[in-house]
Amino acid sequence: MVSMTHCVQASVLWLVLGLNCPALTHAADPVKSLVIENCSVFDPESGMMLAGRTVLIRGDKIVSVTGHSEKLDVPAEATRIDGKGKFALPGLIDAHTHSVHVLDYARVTGDEVLPLYLAAGVTSIRSTGEEIVAATLVARWAMTHPASSPRVFTCSPLLDADPPIHRDIGRGITDPAQVPGILDELQRWNISTVKIYAGTGRPIGKAIIEEGHRRGLFITAHLGAYSAQHAVEDGIDCLEHIWSVYNYVIPSDVKREPGYRGRLDFSTTLCESLIADLVKKKTYVDPTLAVFRNMILLPDVPEIKDHPDHALVPKRLRDFWPVYLKRTGCPQGGALEDRRREFAKFQELTGKLYRAGVPLLAGTDSPEPQCPPGGSMHQELEMLVESGLPPAAALKAATMNNATALQQQEHLGSIAAGKLADILLLTANPLDDIRNTRKIEVVIRGGIVCQPAELLKLVPKE
Numbered sequence: 001m002v003s004m005t006h007c008v009q010a011s012v013l014w015l016v017l018g019l020n021c022p023a024l025t026h027a028a029d030p031v032k033s034l035v036i037e038n039c040s041v042f043d044p045e046s047g048m049m050l051a052g053r054t055v056l057i058r059g060d061k062i063v064s065v066t067g068h069s070e071k072l073d074v075p076a077e078a079t080r081i082d083g084k085g086k087f088a089l090p091g092l093i094d095a096h097t098h099s100v101h102v103l104d105y106a107r108v109t110g111d112e113v114l115p116l117y118l119a120a121g122v123t124s125i126r127s128t129g130e131e132i133v134a135a136t137l138v139a140r141w142a143m144t145h146p147a148s149s150p151r152v153f154t155c156s157p158l159l160d161a162d163p164p165i166h167r168d169i170g171r172g173i174t175d176p177a178q179v180p181g182i183l184d185e186l187q188r189w190n191i192s193t194v195k196i197y198a199g200t201g202r203p204i205g206k207a208i209i210e211e212g213h214r215r216g217l218f219i220t221a222h223l224g225a226y227s228a229q230h231a232v233e234d235g236i237d238c239l240e241h242i243w244s245v246y247n248y249v250i251p252s253d254v255k256r257e258p259g260y261r262g263r264l265d266f267s268t269t270l271c272e273s274l275i276a277d278l279v280k281k282k283t284y285v286d287p288t289l290a291v292f293r294n295m296i297l298l299p300d301v302p303e304i305k306d307h308p309d310h311a312l313v314p315k316r317l318r319d320f321w322p323v324y325l326k327r328t329g330c331p332q333g334g335a336l337e338d339r340r341r342e343f344a345k346f347q348e349l350t351g352k353l354y355r356a357g358v359p360l361l362a363g364t365d366s367p368e369p370q371c372p373p374g375g376s377m378h379q380e381l382e383m384l385v386e387s388g389l390p391p392a393a394a395l396k397a398a399t400m401n402n403a404t405a406l407q408q409q410e411h412l413g414s415i416a417a418g419k420l421a422d423i424l425l426l427t428a429n430p431l432d433d434i435r436n437t438r439k440i441e442v443v444i445r446g447g448i449v450c451q452p453a454e455l456l457k458l459v460p461k462e
């Protein structure tokens with residue numbers, strides 16, 4: 001459980017250890033200028049890498065993005081970064097994370113792993129279901145420690161049937177009439193997302209969507225009792241996990257014998273009509289392939305179990321992952337070959353959604369088992385590309401689409417004048433090979449230049 005006392009203790013510890021306490025030493029200077037000269041800039045809207053651009057930043061905002069022929073007055077005192085041969089991406093956003101849940105079981109607090117995200121170029125995270133007080137404290141910590149933390153956007157607890165499936169982070173609702181009062185209370189916590197959970201049926205789900213939309217809230221769901229067909233018809237904004245589509249395109253007459261989930265046919269009317277509705281309603285889907293591969297279906301495969309990204313995570317969390325896998329009954333889905341085929345089906349469906357024009361988000365479910373904060377975002381991008389998305393589309397999902405789902409498209413998601421200066425500078429082109437998103441030279445978060453190696457030193461080893 002995160003507490004204010006712990007946060008204070010952590011900053012005292014940093015001072016005692018002689019490390020920089022970001023809140024004291026790295027606050028963005030509101031008048032300082034930074035210029036990245038002659039770099040290539042990724043534009044998520046066109047999917048193009050625009051060569052020969054100069055990005056001027058003042059304080060925490062981008063002032064201008066200019067080409068070779070345009071005149072630019074760079075202030076004499078500006079810090080200059082030579083961008084020749086470098087590739088600037090908008091800061092990555094992880095659309096599905098937990099800033100408290102899972103960490104609390106492992107006796108880790110959110111502030112301890114936040115630098116892992118930033119070191120990996122993830123400059124914002126969307127939290128997707130937590131105990132609200134603890135989540136608010138982690139978000140507040142991130143806000144006051146911009147040189148070591150991504151921006152943290154909070155979510156409601158999981159709005160569920162009563163009793164809720166996850167008793168620690170769920171909120172049971174028994175009557176649609178309770179919804180306005182619950183949203184009144186949650187809005188006081190300044191949440192960005194409202195999440196419907198698996199036990200919620202249609203009457204309460206519909207009430208949450210309608211009442212939430214009246215208040216301008218973004219409503220997402222991990223579906224169970226509420227079908228995808230109904231939720232989409234009722235106007236849900238987003239579906240979390242590829243399950244929230246896949247589980248609703250299984251024909252009722254299918255023989256549920258071992259391995260059937262890896263043999264599903266997506267060319268049925270049932271599947272095509274749901275996809276058509278997702279396109280028509282512009283409903284986002286956040287597949288979270290990382291958690292399905294790394295935790296649910298293939299956690300025992302050696303290259304996943306021993307992935308090098310895990311080495312950066314505090315040992316307390318790493319040690320807890322196998323405990324939690326056992327507790328949650330993972331791997332699920334039978335024999336290894338059946339599980340591999342099921343995961344291939346999840347990727348096939350993700351590719352089909354993309355080709356049909358369903359807007360996709362990029363999220364990981366970090367820090368669920370073997371989904372390390374930060375590193376799993378790069379894994380997710382790789383899996384989206386394997387599923388059939390061009391690298392530019394995977395990057396658009398992780399930047400512009402995720403920013404739009406946070407209702408932050410005016411401030412985040414692209415490198416453009418007036419937006420917040422959240423940028424990662426790469427030494428190789430991610431459009432040539434998506435794995436190049438890992439080749440990070442510096443991460444800029446609100447105009448603050450952060451060195452990944454220095455950020456990693458802030459993460460406890462134990």
Ligand SMILES: [Zn+2]
Pocket residue numbers: 096097098128365
């Ligand atoms: Zn989750």
